[in-house]
Amino acid sequence: MLAVWTDARFPSLQPRLFLNRMINVAAAAGVLRVVPFPADPPALQLVVLFGVVLPALVWAFFGAIGLLRYLCAAALRG
Numbered sequence: 693m694l695a696v697w698t699d700a701r702f703p704s705l706q707p708r709l710f711l712n713r714m715i716n717v718a719a720a721a722g723v724l725r726v727v728p729f730p731a732d733p734p735a736l737q738l739v740v741l742f743g744v745v746l747p748a749l750v751w752a753f754f755g756a757i758g759l760l761r762y763l764c765a766a767a768l769r770g
Contacts, residue, residue, distance in 0.1 A: 693754035
């Protein structure tokens with residue numbers, strides 16, 4: 693929901709070129725793969741969850757929305 697709102701509110705944040713959009717999505721996926729999630733204490737888990745994981749997920753979905761929007765526009769152009 694945050695990624696959809698960000699895309700609707702700030703469409704100029706999306707990269708213009710297809711390659712840049714692909715790099716954006718790949719970088720977001722890479723960040724999500726390397727994020728460590730601590731076992732203890734619960735306060736640190738919340739910091740990692742809301743400080744690292746949530747922004748990374750929003751970034752990944754925001755990039756995917758932009759990539760899909762670009763591909764739909766390219767398909768409609770023919």
